[in-house]
Amino acid sequence: MKVFVTGGAGYIGSVCVEELINAGHAVTVYDNLTEGHRSAVDERAVFVQGDSGKEGGIARAVAAAGPDAILHFAANALVGESMTNPGKYFRNNVAWGLELLEAAVAAKVRKFVFSSTCATYGPPDRVPMTEDLPQRPINPYGESKLMFEKMLNWYHQIHGLEFVAFRYFNAAGASPRFGEHHRIESHLIPNVLKVPLGQAQQCEIFGTDYPTPDGTCIRDYIHIVDLAQAHMLAMAPGKQGFYNLGNGDGYSVRQVIETCERISGCKIPAVEKPRRPGDPPKLVASAQRAITDLGWRPQYPKLEDIVATAWAWHQKHPTGYPD
Ligand code: UDP
16 A cells, blocks of 8 residues: 555654565655654655645645555644643644645545544543543643544544544554654653663652552553554554553553663662643553454453563663654
8 A cells, every 4th residue: 555654753653664574565754753763763654854834845745655554643742842842743633633634635645544642531530441431631742633533533524534544542662673762751661761761860650649550650661562463453454443452551750770680780770740731640551453353362451571572672872863
């Protein structure tokens, strides 16, 4: 298939592009490189540097590529930042996304795969979380992704656009080639690994008074190669709807730090900080629907293995990508 990948220079997008090309697809990456890195784009892909400020740019790029499918990873994705700059999230994730949807319809794209998030649920009434739980986001990031999900649903009903929206839990780990490098890093695992890399004296724990066994937030970490595999399965004709992607295991911030200590063989001191606004206490997926409907089988469900691949990548790329 011809596949158009927005955000293909970003963390999850880069690994997905690699897997797509390995599977024989022809890929065009569209990325404005504000978050992504040029050197994270597989050299076998066509690269188009986008400029979201330029009107009509995305429509022209989609029309020129003439894709069978669009995989839409490009987004701003930081809970904390969205609580101080909501406009950035609604502009880039919703308004810009709408332009892409219009372009998809105009170019008669057959399949649209969207990176959504467990942050669309807000604090859940029960865990593990199934797709039918009410969606009540508590930060603009989750709200912006929910708004896009709703637009997708209408485009499906009105224009017949077939879509799969994946609600990712916490993406982590690396492929041997591509890993996690955010210019401003706010994610737990890469920040904790800065200590054994010798780039930080200590890591930080945001909130120790949550209603969880050790008082720190619980998340469901999922390997990005497993996320990428789910996208391959979603491209099959007839696959349609909303799917959670997680492993069904919750790990607290303290447990993640302990795992990083075991994998790196290094003591990692942690300082306790106040809660980060917008963080729900516990998010754990049920991915049963993806397992049943898509035949998805995670290869790296264990946190140890996820952290081991992240640690291997960071050791090889201690300062991340060169650009
Ligand atoms: N967190 C932390 N210290 C850090 C980074 C994150 O304690 O340096 C916590 C954060 O408050 C959240 C969890 O770790 O409870 C996962 O955060 P991350 O930013 O990795 O992912 P999110 O769940 O926000 O998508």
